Amino acid sequence: MGRHKQPEIRDRILDACVDHALVHGLPDRLEPFATASGTSARMLIYHFGTRDALLRETLRRARRRQRDFFGELVSPRPEEPYPSTLRRAWQVMTGPAGRPYLTMFGRLREDAEQQLWPGFRRESTTDWLQPFEEGMRGMGRPELATLVLAVVRGLIMDIETTGDVARADQAFDDFLAALALLAETPATAGSRRVPPVPTTSDG
Template identity: 60%
Template sequence: MGRHPQPEIRRTLLAACTDHVLAHGLPSGLAPLARAAGTTPRMLVYHFGTRDRLLLEVLQEARERQLRFFRQALAPRSEPYAQTLARAWGVLTGPQGAPFLRLFGALYHAPEGEVPWPDFRRAATTDWLGVLEEGLRPHYGERAPALATAVLAVVRGLLMDADATGDTARADAAFAAFVGLLGES
């Protein structure tokens, strides 16, 4: 008689593997994930079926964590949304946000066939539009959807710039200048 599924063990393994991937990036094999989870590659395959399935679930779990964290930073408050955006930039690019930016930045720019998550780029773009629109709508009305796209493009562009050059001070100053323009409209 075979073993019965144990969802609590699976959840614990997924959490440990996700923590490892956020700290170290996607591994080329299962051994680093198994070590991080205190198990064997064979047990990971038992619980997740395949390496690709495990990696997909790890990425989805990491993405859920990122969405919760970033949405909290971007959520509208009782202040002008330009101030919320300025504060959120520091949170998103700070120590808590950095693991997400590293992991998903690498995924976003990886060749399509190397990403174990079909349609990741589209999801990574559209995930943020709703919360940005919600914050911008009270002040910008019907322009909020277009402005949300512009804000997202500026954020993504400055993140790529900082990643490519290492000049985070310049990216921070550019975002502050951009937010200043939003506050003036």
């Protein structure tokens, strides 16, 4: 009789591969994953089928961890102004605990072929939108969630490109100050129609 696969062993191996990939990046060979998970390359193939299949599952589990982690950070908290929540979330996301995720998925986003995760760019564009909407709803401006998301993503890309954390931190503080002013402005203020410019006749 053939050996039955044990889901708990597969799950443990996958978690170990995610831990390794967050620190060292995705490997070109199976041996680093085998060492990290305390098994062999042959057993990795047994449990996951192919190297690419293992890499895909590693990415998807890492993304699930990131969504849970970052989603909790940016979710609104009772009795705390949402800009304060965003400031603390930014510090954690761009600090030692969050940077491994930013590096991993920044590289995936820049991958021109997107073979391991087709459609990742599109999916990753809005997967943080809901908690930002909930937070901005508490400030009376849920429609500004897309702006918040765009600024966060843009400054993260800046850090990944330049490494200038201090400049990005200052820019984020400036944005939060502007966001507080925007939240004080009625949502209908920007929708007022501009009166037409009068024309003059030569007659």
